Amino acid sequence: MKVAKFGGSSMASANQLIKVANIVKDDASRKFIVVSAPGKRYKEDTKMTDLLIDLGKAYINQLPYEHQLNIIMERLTEIVTELDLPRDLLEEFAVSLKEVQKLHPNKESLMDAVKAIGEDSSAKMLSAYLNKIGIHASYVNPKEAGLILSDEPGNAQILPESFDKIRELKEREGVLVIPGFFGYTKEGKLVTFSRGGSDITGSIVAAGVNAELYENFTDVDSVYSVNPAFVPNPKKITKLTYREMRELSYAGFSVFHDEALIPAYHAKIPVAIKNTNNPTAEGTLIVAERDLNGQVVTGIASDTGFCNLFVSKYLMNREIGFGRKLLNIFEDEGVSFEHAPSGIDNMSVIFRERNLPREKEHVIIERIKNELHPDTVSISRGIAIIMVVGEGLVNSIGVANQATEAFTKAKVNIDMINQGSSEVSMMFGIQASDLECAIRSLYQSYFVEKSVVK
Amino acid sequence: MKVAKFGGSSMASANQLIKVANIVKDDASRKFIVVSAPGKRYKEDTKMTDLLIDLGKAYINQLPYEHQLNIIMERLTEIVTELDLPRDLLEEFAVSLKEVQKLHPNKESLMDAVKAIGEDSSAKMLSAYLNKIGIHASYVNPKEAGLILSDEPGNAQILPESFDKIRELKEREGVLVIPGFFGYTKEGKLVTFSRGGSDITGSIVAAGVNAELYENFTDVDSVYSVNPAFVPNPKKITKLTYREMRELSYAGFSVFHDEALIPAYHAKIPVAIKNTNNPTAEGTLIVAERDLNGQVVTGIASDTGFCNLFVSKYLMNREIGFGRKLLNIFEDEGVSFEHAPSGIDNMSVIFRERNLPREKEHVIIERIKNELHPDTVSISRGIAIIMVVGEGLVNSIGVANQATEAFTKAKVNIDMINQGSSEVSMMFGIQASDLECAIRSLYQSYFVEKSVVK
Numbered sequence A, B: 001m002k003v004a005k006f007g008g009s010s011m012a013s014a015n016q017l018i019k020v021a022n023i024v025k026d027d028a029s030r031k032f033i034v035v036s037a038p039g040k041r042y043k044e045d046t047k048m049t050d051l052l053i054d055l056g057k058a059y060i061n062q063l064p065y066e067h068q069l070n071i072i073m074e075r076l077t078e079i080v081t082e083l084d085l086p087r088d089l090l091e092e093f094a095v096s097l098k099e100v101q102k103l104h105p106n107k108e109s110l111m112d113a114v115k116a117i118g119e120d121s122s123a124k125m126l127s128a129y130l131n132k133i134g135i136h137a138s139y140v141n142p143k144e145a146g147l148i149l150s151d152e153p154g155n156a157q158i159l160p161e162s163f164d165k166i167r168e169l170k171e172r173e174g175v176l177v178i179p180g181f182f183g184y185t186k187e188g189k190l191v192t193f194s195r196g197g198s199d200i201t202g203s204i205v206a207a208g209v210n211a212e213l214y215e216n217f218t219d220v221d222s223v224y225s226v227n228p229a230f231v232p233n234p235k236k237i238t239k240l241t242y243r244e245m246r247e248l249s250y251a252g253f254s255v256f257h258d259e260a261l262i263p264a265y266h267a268k269i270p271v272a273i274k275n276t277n278n279p280t281a282e283g284t285l286i287v288a289e290r291d292l293n294g295q296v297v298t299g300i301a302s303d304t305g306f307c308n309l310f311v312s313k314y315l316m317n318r319e320i321g322f323g324r325k326l327l328n329i330f331e332d333e334g335v336s337f338e339h340a341p342s343g344i345d346n347m348s349v350i351f352r353e354r355n356l357p358r359e360k361e362h363v364i365i366e367r368i369k370n371e372l373h374p375d376t377v378s379i380s381r382g383i384a385i386i387m388v389v390g391e392g393l394v395n396s397i398g399v400a401n402q403a404t405e406a407f408t409k410a411k412v413n414i415d416m417i418n419q420g421s422s423e424v425s426m427m428f429g430i431q432a433s434d435l436e437c438a439i440r441s442l443y444q445s446y447f448v449e450k451s452v453v454k
Helices: A014-026 A049-061 A067-082 A090-105 A105-134 A162-171 A198-208 A243-248 A258-266 A322-332 A358-372 A401-411 A432-449 B014-026 B050-058 B067-080 B088-103 B107-132 B162-171 B198-208 B242-250 B260-266 B322-334 B360-373 B399-409 B430-451
Strands: A002-006 A030-035 A135-139 A175-179 A183-186 A190-192 A211-219 A237-242 A271-275 A284-287 A298-314 A344-352 A374-390 A416-419 A427-433 B002-006 B029-033 B137-138 B175-179 B181-184 B191-194 B211-217 B237-243 B270-276 B284-285 B301-314 B346-352 B376-389 B416-417 B426-429
Touching: A002 A014, A002 A198, A002 B067, A014 A030, A014 A105, A030 A105, A030 A198, A030 A374, A049 A067, A049 A090, A049 A105, A049 B198, A067 A090, A067 A105, A105 A135, A105 A175, A105 A183, A105 A190, A162 A198, A162 B270, A175 A198, A198 A211, A198 A258, A198 B181, A237 A243, A243 A258, A243 A284, A243 A298, A243 A374, A271 B346, A298 A358, A322 A344, A322 A358, A322 B322, A374 A432, A374 B430, A401 A416, A401 A427, A401 B399, A416 B322, A427 A432, B002 B014, B002 B198, B014 B029, B014 B067, B014 B107, B029 B107, B029 B198, B050 B067, B050 B088, B050 B107, B067 B088, B067 B107, B088 B107, B107 B137, B107 B175, B107 B181, B107 B191, B162 B198, B175 B198, B198 B260, B237 B242, B242 B260, B242 B284, B242 B301, B301 B360, B301 B430, B322 B346, B360 B376, B376 B430, B399 B416, B399 B426, B399 B430, B426 B430
Parallel strands: A002 A030, A002 A211, A030 A175, A135 A175, A211 A271, A237 A284, B002 B029, B002 B211, B029 B175, B137 B175, B211 B270, B237 B284
Antiparallel strands: A183 A190, A271 A284, A298 A344, A298 A374, A374 A427, A416 A427, A416 B416, B181 B191, B270 B284, B301 B346, B301 B376, B376 B426, B416 B426
């Protein structure tokens, strides 16, 4: 039995829903279907979820909302009409879009409930269409499915008791279409995961029913070994491990919602990334373990927007608790950091720039000066992080040398190297302006020349 | 005005004292002389301080002490006799060695007071000999000199009010000979610095009198760029910065007492490492800033006896406070660590093996398992740390590549790279068994081939 999750682009239009239905039809083991809200039909289009957020805001601020409501109903009407589905579906949608206001007097609850209508109507339309083409399918509300979540609107977490309840779904007949992104608290209140959370629903259902495979249908043929914006037609990754995926997704590989992998990871369920628009493409399989096949590096990820706070103090390493006091200042100021590598008499703290706004920078530097009396303290911004990721990295002589050689060839200065704390990655910090150059050189070295590594 | 400090080997015998006196005579600006206790005359010899510690133990445990007392008096007698110094010096030493027991009823105080007799008698003998050869010199007791220390027997720290008092010494005439290693609390109790603390006294006096130079006379011509045990006749370092010296001394370059550099560093006084047995050799100068002269790497230090605790947990970096909780466990257990580099979902903690005894290992691993629920936790021992040190490292393209290439040539697997947290060093972790090979290859690359670095 498989769980297949279809993302926003797969649900964006009648035409896309037909592709989805064919994919479901093609493989009888695709029993559990989880769907996102309709996404963009073209680049400038607006996602259904964003339309719903606008409507929710209008409701909350008691502003006119007819315009938003009309746009939403138009999109739903278009799909229902083109698929020739029963018109009473539309009436049902219209009613829920209006009644949601009365049912959820609390603002946060109201927003979650409005957002959830996107996935909910997607599931109802797909279920209706599957039945229309002769597949026995039922819409299953997440409450009925057993998705019991913590009471954290907009950022809910699954509760462990859910999984037993979800397992019971296996007894039901036919294809089950479940809306992603939301569930219910123990008290029965609708709450959503964080944005993009349909991936999480799919992963939870896959773990609950102990699926043989969790298929995640999106609009790319596979995960690429490097960002195609930097290197044309890069090598596709056909198989990688959960932890490789994690390291890659940290630095810019955003195929997948980070949290979404957890339930599948714990239940050791393989995850396939597939393309709704090209379902016969091999795709990418995420597994617990894999053969190395001689390829040491699996992918090269990168992300910009980092900054580095550098503190030095003579004989720092004899001053007990210096590092802890430094990190406590960030905690006090509500600033979260990424890494804190230390030398003998110095410490670097790496942040995402969005977590260290300039107005906080001054406060933090003053506190460090006054409380820790360092010799120097400075911040450098505009740093890019590159992750070279691969299960083969451990115990490979020369693999770091290949990277540093690639940076040297590209005439790129390396600000930071962090190797060894992860078994499957090496992390480099460089100036963001050097990023494209560096990535091309690394790709050339690891994937084109593949110089000898033992 | 210069401060010259002479170490144990320079004070070991009459012959050595004559060399010292000539060095003092040679340069009229050598006004402040700080001395250690007599050190070893030959490899199997016992240092005066160790003889005194044995005597102190006998006193404290009320055991027979005549034997220890005799050995000590024999060594002092030998020097006094060979230098033909006044015999009443010996009587003075004999009295202080016996009376110290009565003057210090408290055990810790007694041990500090016994140990201090080594430096004290050194200073008195040198002062007498200088006068004998026609140099106007006076012995100055540390109390008179103004060395006011915290009340921490065996590990005292200088108190800030000392420096003003020490400055007054400039007004005194002639050469001043001050015993190193000890001082007095505000209440007048004799206390010593940590072992090797004569370097500290010298540095404090240099800062107090604002010397143009602090000369540290020892028994090596200079600091070498790499351990001569691994590479025969390595390049000498003629000039390096305080922070280069610090990074090198962290990993095995033990020319100097770590703490000793602080007062000189804060007062920006250059420190010269010189050889009593070859005083015309250029030596090594430690300064605040220096020209780079095209040499990017100044020295390569290494040390063994490290271990690495590795913890991984899926989505660790989303678990707020994970790192802090991990480090708190070590603090709880009284185990101090060196570095804690982190990846995305993993963290390494580097210890000196002596700080993580095997009986603690089990306790700590169990606590990590029970309190943090990681996916994996493991310890690997037998790790060597290599520090590649140089002011030129920052902004040098290719310098990391040169290192990784050297490791690859030596067929050495790199377990850890930490670059960028220090401006003047790169840190590598490898298996201790690979150390010699790796060091030779690094030396070859940075000092012999010196391949092009921009």
